[in-house]
Amino acid sequence: MEYGKNSCSDIQICYIGGGSQGWAWKLMSDLYLEEALSGTIRLYDIDMEAAKANEAIGNRLFAYEGAKSKWNFVTAASLEEGLKGADFVIISILPATFEEMRSDVHAPETYGIYQSVGDTVGPGGVFRALRTIPMYEVIAGAIKTYCPNAWLINYTNPMSICTGALYRIFPDIKAFGCCHEVFGAQRLLLMALKEELGIEEPDRHKLRTNVVGINHFTWITEASYKEVDLFPIYARFVEKHYKEGICDKVTDFHFMSLNKVKFDLFQRYGVIAAAGDRHLAEFVPEYLQNPENVEAWGYALTPIEYRIDNKKELNEKSRAYATGAEPIPIEPSGEEGVAQIKALLGLGEIITNVNLPNRGQLQASQEIVVETNALFTKDSVRPVMAGALPDGVALLMGRHMQNQEMIVKAALHRDTKLAFEAFCNDPITACLSLKQAKELFGRMFENTRQYLPDYAPLSV
Numbered sequence: 001m002e003y004g005k006n007s008c009s010d011i012q013i014c015y016i017g018g019g020s021q022g023w024a025w026k027l028m029s030d031l032y033l034e035e036a037l038s039g040t041i042r043l044y045d046i047d048m049e050a051a052k053a054n055e056a057i058g059n060r061l062f063a064y065e066g067a068k069s070k071w072n073f074v075t076a077a078s079l080e081e082g083l084k085g086a087d088f089v090i091i092s093i094l095p096a097t098f099e100e101m102r103s104d105v106h107a108p109e110t111y112g113i114y115q116s117v118g119d120t121v122g123p124g125g126v127f128r129a130l131r132t133i134p135m136y137e138v139i140a141g142a143i144k145t146y147c148p149n150a151w152l153i154n155y156t157n158p159m160s161i162c163t164g165a166l167y168r169i170f171p172d173i174k175a176f177g178c179c180h181e182v183f184g185a186q187r188l189l190l191m192a193l194k195e196e197l198g199i200e201e202p203d204r205h206k207l208r209t210n211v212v213g214i215n216h217f218t219w220i221t222e223a224s225y226k227e228v229d230l231f232p233i234y235a236r237f238v239e240k241h242y243k244e245g246i247c248d249k250v251t252d253f254h255f256m257s258l259n260k261v262k263f264d265l266f267q268r269y270g271v272i273a274a275a276g277d278r279h280l281a282e283f284v285p286e287y288l289q290n291p292e293n294v295e296a297w298g299y300a301l302t303p304i305e306y307r308i309d310n311k312k313e314l315n316e317k318s319r320a321y322a323t324g325a326e327p328i329p330i331e332p333s334g335e336e337g338v339a340q341i342k343a344l345l346g347l348g349e350i351i352t353n354v355n356l357p358n359r360g361q362l363q364a365s366q367e368i369v370v371e372t373n374a375l376f377t378k379d380s381v382r383p384v385m386a387g388a389l390p391d392g393v394a395l396l397m398g399r400h401m402q403n404q405e406m407i408v409k410a411a412l413h414r415d416t417k418l419a420f421e422a423f424c425n426d427p428i429t430a431c432l433s434l435k436q437a438k439e440l441f442g443r444m445f446e447n448t449r450q451y452l453p454d455y456a457p458l459s460v
Helices: 023-032 048-061 079-083 098-111 122-146 159-169 181-197 230-241 260-269 277-283 291-296 304-323 337-344 391-412 416-425 427-431 434-447
Strands: 008-016 037-044 071-075 088-091 151-154 174-177 207-214 217-225 350-357 369-377 380-383
Touching: 008 079, 023 037, 023 048, 023 337, 037 048, 037 079, 037 337, 048 071, 048 304, 079 122, 088 122, 088 337, 098 122, 098 304, 098 427, 098 434, 122 159, 122 391, 122 416, 122 427, 122 434, 151 159, 151 337, 159 174, 159 350, 159 369, 159 391, 174 369, 181 207, 181 217, 181 230, 207 391, 217 230, 217 277, 217 391, 230 260, 260 277, 260 391, 337 350, 337 369, 350 380, 391 416, 416 434
Parallel strands: 008 037, 008 088, 037 071, 088 151, 151 174
Antiparallel strands: 174 350, 207 217, 207 369, 350 369, 369 380
16 A cells, blocks of 8 residues: 555455445445545455446446546455455355345244344344354455455444454454444434424534444443533433334335334333344344234334345346446445545544444453444554443343354354254244244255255254
């Protein structure tokens, strides 16, 4: 890399899952708007055609007049080629296919178990982790060999488990996990400021929030805007909108939320649940009993058929962008990946929420990955001490923390019995008898067996 006074060029980024049509496009747009950085992005994906399409999209985008930086996009033929000499590694992969996700989400419905997302906890989260961690073993080993000093940004779910596995495999890895769910809670705080105090355009970057928890079950225990304590303001906002709910972001129906789960948890525990309702409900399944219950709480289930149809639309967009049939949209994503990269390069600093191994920032086991704020400076990510959670929340969270430890160990040792114990211990599956749990686990195992070659089937 080459440093100027306020810039850095010749940065080498390896993007694993480089055919991504979500995070990769957001990164391109944010880099287009960032004048302090330039370099090369090597796109590696087992779907070479998708990576090639993004290569064309990226290079076409940065040929537009008005690009504030220069980036070259190339497709890497192998993981080794992508990683050699990388300064940063980004992982954003879909572990397996939509058919395996269909099993994750919909196989449990036969037993009356519903999941709104199915990628973090519950039976879907367990099986997604079991097939993802072996992939992460390969990636972590390759990083140790080809770019041991690179910073790694993980966007893949289950976030806490994937990030934790990286550290178990390569303890000296410099990795953190990024999730934008907390931003939704911050948007609600800004809405409360506008509604309660008449502040027309409050600036999210002037919010100060103490973030603590595990990914997708994250909490805000302190919040202020300039000198204003936001908790009394948020309490009035919640009271006003508790019954009908309120949407903080216009989005597709399948990702819609009225934040009624957030509001209910706030009234129970006095702290702000800082993830979307679709994720929160999977940790506290009384909000997820059946489709009617879900509708009453003001959010939606996301069926796999929707994801399949959406993927077809994204493929059409990809072809249109790559060929120039349509202009590539340019708008800031609202994500903080580029700001994090700048800070790690010494071009400023930032405090934001990330997922890191627990080193005292949360009063819990040091084996797990937790989500708290961290200070980013030159070649350093230092977690901020977050303090304790209310006892009631800590009790809810403790079960999930222990389960995540079990799942990581089960996956690393290919221990099907331990994986089944974690499967049974999840609150979502607590309604099942032992016979039903074995039946469902066995069915889901068979459905995803192609990606579980080193696991022995559960002995009945």
